[in-house]
Amino acid sequence: MPAPDLMTAEQTLTGRITTASNATFLGSISDSAVVTKPLAGEKPLWDLPDGCLAHREVATYVASEALDWNMVPRTWLRDGPLGEGMVHLWQETDPEQNAVDLVSVEDVPDSGWKLVLEGEDQAGRIVALIHEDTPALRRMAAFDVVFNNADRKGDHVLALADGHRYGVDRSLTFHGDHKLRTALWGWIGEALSAEELGALSVFFRGWRASSARTWWSCSLPEDRTTHCSLCPVAFHGAIPPPRSEMPGVPWPLF
Structure with missing residues (x-):
């Protein structure tokens, strides 16, 4: 939970x-x-059911924290000037860095x-559409498979000056059907690392237990999606x- x-x-x-x-706003x-x-x-x-996109944004933050992967900015639900909605902390990106890019084929x-x-x-x-070959982005790719992200555009990956990478705009997640x-x-x-597989396996075991439902700060109808999506990643290791x-990619790409 965020600070009081x-x-x-x-x-x-x-x-x-x-x-x-x-409708998306900047604020303080x-x-x-x-x-x-x-x-x-x-x-x-x-x-998708009406009025649930903000809840899915919060759910992905809760999942990221449960995995200890810190790939989603702190996100929560609260009342605001336009009623209840999703809020996440602003992240200042580095204009000199692009985690995902579109370049000439000669420049790959x-x-x-x-x-x-x-x-x-x-x-x-x-x-050519390219992205960084880093552990941080590979975890994000696995995360998107597990939680069925239907909209991981290139500029939804925020590149911070210190090298950290955050994924934002996660409202099209947790669908009951395959939407990746x-x-x-x-x-x-490609094989995931032992750390990545270990974190996903721990999460999977916790999700199957009823007590793990307390990770979620909202109620979503597609609870079964996590079980189904984890299988090809956690058990096949890639x-x-x-x-x-x-289509396997969103449109537009950015």
């Missing part, structure tokens, strides 16, 4: 992120800069990066390939 003042102190709004598909609580998404600003989706680095796909841009140039769409496909078939007729 983050739950009770006045929340003010200072601007709106107009590129977001749902006490001395903390925050991003907030009110429930009232969520657009209905044909394949020889090492330190993973190639996801090649395609043609609007100008007819052949470009991500820009982080560079490790398909990132599985796309496995449905749906």
Whole structure:
């Protein structure tokens, strides 16, 4: 849970992120800069219940903390100027770093990066989608498989100056059907580390026990998704390939 003042102190709004598909605002609580998404600003989706996207954002934070992977900014539900909604702490990114990038095929680095796909841009140039080859991003890729993230765009991976990486905009998670769409496909078939597998196995055992439900600060109808999605990662020890007729990457990519 966030500090008491983050739950009770006045929340003010200072601007709106107009590129977001749902109503998303910048603001502050006490001395903390925050991003907030009110429930009232969520657009209905044909394949998810109404009014639950903020809860899924919180659920992924709870899961990240349970795994001790620290890949989701502190996130919680609270009342605000536009009613109840999701709030997470603002993270200042480094404009000189990109954890996921789109480059010319001639500029794909020889090492330190993973190639996801090649395609043609609007100008007819052949470009490549690439991402960092780091343990932090590999954990994020496994996390997205486990929690069925349908919208891991490239700029949903925040690159901080100290090298830390956060994943944001996680409202399309925990669906009961396979929905995985991500820009982080560079490790398909590669073995996860013992630490990664150990954390997922501990989480899996805890999730099956009723007491583990207290990890969740909300009620979601797709509880079974975690059980189903963990199996190919935790038991096969690698990132599985796309496995449905749906596109494996989100659109747009960024």
